[in-house]
Amino acid sequence: MHVSREPVDDTPHVVIEDLAFRRGRTTVFEGLSMTVPRGRITTVMGPSGTGKTTLLRLIGGQLRPTSGRIWVDGLEVARLSRRGLYNLRKRMGMLFQTGALLSDFNVFDNVAFPLREHTDLPEELIRHLVLMKLEAVGLRAARDLDPSQLSGGMARRVALARAIALDPQMIMYDEPFAGLDPITMGQIVTLIRRTNQTLGLTSVLVTHDVVEAMAISDQVVLLAEGRVVDRGTVDEVRGRASEWTSQFLEGRPDGPVPFHYPGTPYRDDLLGGKESRT
């Protein structure tokens, strides 16, 4: 298990209590409760479509829960005014799956964007800070490129530099490993771990790449069908693995999550088809 720098404050950074979220008639979450410890890497895993990204948007206050409560840093997100929410977000970074770099700006200006928006620092100092952040992700020399000239992995690294530009206390990664080649994936894994260690950041990862996530996580939360199926340290989850958990972790095609879409038995369907033609 990976060991992070010991946090000073041991209250949880994020507390989610009995969260329910519905979109139209679809229930995304029902009775979901979990905590994210400060200064650690927490990974939320689950099959596609379990609302992992939605969970990040709820924590970031971009969506409001149908019921239940979410506290970030002791503040209840849904009750904050816009100003309060924006102040909270300045202490929060988010890495989007696509990087979400601003297409009007080059790499340098993208990383400088939050600094220019939220601080009155002189341009000279902004230049230093931006180069420091870009150096940390290994892209200092790419500062004049446009987002369209970057590969997927590079865009995510620039986005990471931008997310840590304001030195947040917490960072959320939305599917950071999706669609990357092994080398780039290794680079991102290293960066996430290093960012967590050197800055003592609370990190929340949402992914279904089991191997990479297990390698760097302090805590794992498994989601399925809108609730927490299992949670604990990597070893704990591996140790007591329920049938569902082990199917997910080992990537077996059939098990509690069936390969076949639920329906009438195959035999009945075949015979039924024959009967209907005669």
Next chain:
Amino acid sequence: MMDFLAGLGRAGLGWFAVLGRASMFLARVLLSQDAVLRRFSLTVAELYSVGVRSLLIIVVSGLFVGMVLGYQGYITLVNFGAAEALGGVVALSLVRELGPVVTALLFAGRAGSALTAEIGLMKATEQLSAMEMMAVDPYRRVFAPRFFAGFVSMPLLAALFSAVGVVGGYLVGVGLLGVDSGSYFSQMQAVTDWREDVVSGVIKSVVFGFVVTWIAVFQGFDAEPTSEGISRATTQTVVVSALAVLGLDFILTGLMFGDL
């Protein structure tokens, strides 16, 4: 029959829902207008991309519309021996109707579609979400300056369209067809009333500028975040703007000149 009625009802409800969302959106954009002054450099950049970049199409179209008016006006007027009145005809047609309406239609095609596509793309690539998560309000950073730029540019472009159109009419009427240069301008001055004609035209262009920019920015904001969604929203901007401009033109003309 019931299916048809149900479909009609659903479509109607859908329209009201869109109108509601668009109104909420407009309210927030208007409440964010103080950002236009605070971040004046952003506003200037938008004025450039929305206004200045539309200049070419507006000037060229204005010139041709004016030249056609010169021809058509002359052909009709000369039958009554009133060719000297050409300046008045050209100026009135442009200032009252063609200036605001044609400019608004061209503006929707050039600047409106570009605004929709730009904002739609920002939405589809999560740039708007990313801004929100960086504690930057997209209403103040993205929508307010664009809305203001469109609203201000459109009346100026319409005025330019009319001015260039008058020159176009002059080139054809005086240069080619031999109308007297002095009569062309004196007729224009005699028949064009400041309040009745010029102010009415300006009011129209202000209203069209407001509506077209609102539609364009909202369509981008409301676009489905996919490639098809963006292309559909861009088409919608041009179609809805054109219909809104022509419909409003009828209503405004009725209000302004109805009692004459």
